[in-house]
Amino acid sequence: MSTPPPPAHDHVGLPYAHDSARLHVTGRARYTDDLPELPGTLHAALGCAEVAHGRLSALDLDTVRQLPGVRAVLTAADLCHGTSCGPIEPDDPILCAGEVSFFGQPLFAVAADSVEIARRAVRLAWAEYETQPAHLDIASARAAADYVLPPVEMQRGDAAAALQQAPHRLQGQLSVGGQEHFYLEGQVSYAVPRDDGGLQLYCSTQHPSEMQQLVAEALGLPAHAVTVECRRIGGGFGGKETQSAQWACLAALLAQRTGRPVKLRLDRDVDIAVTGKRHDFAYDYDAGFDDSGRLHGLELTLAARCGHSADLSGPVNDRALFHVDNAYYLDAVTLHNLRLRTHTVSNTAFRGFGGPQGMFAIESVLDDIARTLQCDPLVVRRANFYGAAPRDTTHYGMTVADNVLPELVDQLERDSHYPERRHAIAAFNAASPVLKRGLALTPVKFGIAFTATHYNQAGALAHVYLDGSVLVSHGGIEMGQGLHIKVQQVVAEELGLPLERVRIGATDTAKVPNTSASAASSSADLNGQAARQAAGAIRTRLAALFAVLYGCHAATVEFKGGQVCSGEHRLDFSELVTLAYRRRLPLWEAGFYRTPKIHYDADTRQGRPFYYFAYGAAVSEVAVDTLSGATRLLAVDILHDVGRSLNPAIDRGQIEGGFVQGMGWLTSEELCWQPDGRLATHAPSTYKIPTAYDVPEHFTVTLFDNANIEEGLHHSKAVGEPPLMLALSVFFAIRDALGYCAAPGQRVPLAAPATPQAVLDALDAIGYRPGA
């Protein structure tokens, strides 16, 4: 097992608690709905469509308007400026203008004196529709060839020829379900009109700059008139990257209309019904391989349910295509990607952003190959790992420069006693007809950067006050991932200050403009670098002053422990700051960072879209009850690469949390639509994320000893998304357990999520009768 090297730093690399931990546990941490409400605040509610597809032929809102306490009713006809809140394509109506494209689509919004009046008021409306046939799933959209974006092909080599010539060939179909974010804090926006005609917006969002831009467009105002502020959000996971925009716009429009503060907070059932989710995918594959299981050729179709609009489906599908290789060299490969339009809510970003769906496909193919060849899937996985040139280049032309996976997987296999457990499990299963154990080791290689190169930039602002305390503002959103403590550590390190001398302010578009979303695992990489640049510039200026004061060389000036020194010369940081102030030197700086080396040609689909890769692997041991279809994770061992960790406690939290969230996606979390297009699983009573019981006592997480070969931020690596895909080991361990019920060479047709029903379906397909 590896141990992180002793920290060479005062702050970077230490396991500090989350900067708000004390506020969280005492209930003092304020979220948007907790902000004190201004007098006169109105509360908004939504009226939503009750058909999946059709034309709105009548909408009678008179009774809504007449209800005492209702102050404003907004329909599409009232939108005078921007009418869409789509992030890329203008195809996301803020309010339905006539064509209903999913069940639950907002038709109108009400602002009233209280939440109760608003929510009751919307029920007084009457709407009529000319209904049209709806495509609710991948199969029906595929049959209709209905796309939100044109299909995409990606290829390397001649897959058809490789398939023809391969010693073995296997075809199959797979599917993986979507996922509701289930952030604990639902969507909420609080819009406060300002005296100058502008608007202050408090919004639970991962993307304040985009909220600012879309709200300004909707209001017909320049961006400088709209300020968006967010101190923290109660979870995002991608669900508040674009999906916060509609509520921000509606709260702002109602505030503009009434001249009063307006809060729009979605009830949980509404939230789940009207916000996008992880894309579900269906796949068809045709694989050619040899006796060792090594792929010679692969043809794969990835059909994604995008929902009614484009939203982020383009980049999500792109990332799925980029991650179809996962850890494996695909020599001759052809990918077909269908971006299907369905009459369901528009699917969106979710931790991993298509990457998990890409990896699911290749891991399934390799698992099928292993079962066909009757060998351990780990053997087939290893046979396909990236290796030395020419097996070191991805299908999009990026060199895998630091492929540590063979080493990492060897270490995990050894430390987790995989071979011994494999034998013990086989023996157990031979004697246990009802309960079956399974084991799987799956790797992860995940590309870090926004695939749209221009998003890879960030700004920060550092203010040093005369008492030597430092306030840092940056464009990233604290959503639980520990971004602020990491930035705080980096800045305190840079200025040699005790941690508490540095504070990270609320994220505010008035402080740092034109920021990118807190997404793509990149917010510490980007914002940490920008903050470090700002602090570094101040440090350089103060060091120069110190050198002048004491006649030393600036390069010899050190900042440490709240002091500045060179040789015997020593000053408190605050004293030096005061001296700088008196000499009229600026004590604030902006920092800016752009990720180096990345480029990508969207036409040729070649380039280096990622700055680096993060790696990891997990071994999961599960048990399956073949009578009820229930499954249980018994043990998991994770070895994960975060480079040189900025904060191992925070990073461990991301790894564990990502893993459990991924396990939910692949096991108990199932989205069910009714035939009329209504989402049946719209609350925690019906949509089942993991609970404490689902987490095994044996849950080890080890950080792989591996400095990032790129400089990055103190040679750390991003950690937000990659661990989610470690949970593939749970799914494939369940497949493995079912494999012990199958005949030799038989595949395990298990659909994801592996609900009890899916498990029993697979067992029925295999033909297993437990204990009969």
Added chain:
Amino acid sequence: MKRLTYLGCAALSVAVAGGVLYVHGVAPATLAMALALLLVPCWWCCSSFAGYGARRLPRRCPPLTRRPAAGPAAPQAGKPRLPDYLYRNRAAARQPSGQHSMEQRPIQFYYQGDIVRVQQQPPTRTVLQFLRDERHATGSKEGCAEGDCGACTVAVGELRHGKLVWRNVNACLMLLPALDGKALLTVEDVAALAPHGLHPVQRALVEQHGSQCGFCTPGFVMSLFALASQHPGAGRAEVIDALSGNLCRCTGYRPIIDAGVAACAAPPCLPDPEPIAAALHTMSEAPALDYRAGGARLRSPRTLAELAELYAAVPEARLLAGGTDLGLWVTKQLHELPELIALAHVDELKTIEHDPEWLRIGAAVTLTDAFAALVAEYPELAELARRFASPPIRNAATLAGNVANGSPIGDSMPALIALGARLRLHRLGAERELALEDFYLGYQHNALASGEFVRAVLVPRRRPSNAAPFIRAYKASKRYEQDIATVFLALAITRDDSDVVQDARLALGGMAAVPSRAPQAEAALIGRPWNAVAVEAAMNELQHDFSPLSDLRGRADHRQRLARRLLWRAWLDSQGMTPLQLDELEPIALPAPEETL
């Protein structure tokens, strides 16, 4: 063959979420669609307590969409208006005056050092709304408003046998009058109990990195506070059980579990009981509550006779027991509830009596207490008790409420039916008894007469071991904890000395509109030797006993398959096969885990 008739459920199942209107289209929902909604459900249907005593759920709420009287666009006659209490600034002026009865008084409870008296809040105001909107105590969060996520968890203190006991409940579902005479403690308050502003539970969570986004954290704090106060020294398994009503989406729970174990190992840190007990005592001397505000009224009788008289006089009133179902009527369906009768203070309903023949569980006994008594009698029900909802729900909800609601997915009834439980019904001093399975006439339609209510659930005492039946209760659900069964099978098989089945009681949930016995499967067993052939014959009969529906919890054929396999499990279980249950398994014995991080 049983047919499902779910028509009565539309009002409940069309889950309109607060704040959204799903406006009906001209094309009427087809019957198939309506049926597809049926089992939609919400475990609240199962652990529910409203409707308690009602013949049938009334359509008191307006339909989701109000169809205009004439023509699609015709406006409503007259101006619409909501109940007065919704217009807060005017509420005082609209208080009824000059008609106060002797018992009319404010709701009173202990909170932050004082006895709080609430006068103008409607009786359907939830504790969470009171905290956040009236007291600006925003530490307790609304995550779902249906008692499933736990972000709103608070602790309620009561004197039990003279001792102050804290139990965690969901503030989002608890109606304010349910606090009458009790003490309330929130996440803000526990912070003040220890020096340096961090309770041991809070300190452990900080030290173990148990919060990320922090939104669920206050609820975890309160569930762990309740656990630490009741079970100092609790281990990992107890901590996990205690947290089954709290969802976290960030951490993956590991650090929270560790923090819980660490906090329970610390010395208990509780509020000074004396002033609170004194306040509780003072409040207990107040007259029975008759609370009116904003045109709604809640009465809380103290005796069975008062209750019976009152309910007979106002049979349209809703009975309020734990309120975990009624709370949903308020938070999710925006029902008006002008007349409420609370059972919590009726002494005769609060007891568990152990007769020689029967365990009599009063209608106001919480699930926590009821399950404790049931499991003491029937250890076979331990898993059912643990997996039923969550501690905050079980601390509020009642067994009789769950039973009286009669949802198809209620998870206590199959076990009770298999055990041969009966209901004791009461109406104006007259009482009658009914077998539990005879109580259900259809979907949320029961045998209660107007003004009649369930007084107690009667469960047979365990028979001596030589005559004891083979009893099992199996729950199959999508998630192990805090989920509603896709199919629930409970059975009691009585065999004679030669292993011939004398009596068989098979009861299933999730297979029909109400929890039901399986007469044809039972017939296939009775009089035959208990063996694999007979069990297979009974399994084959199940498809004749039930025609389940497809819904989000499982397809119809999956339900049939599950029912068969759970019966097969019973057979294997009776033969002593192990391992049969997932929680019997440990991971393959590993060398000692290496040190992590």
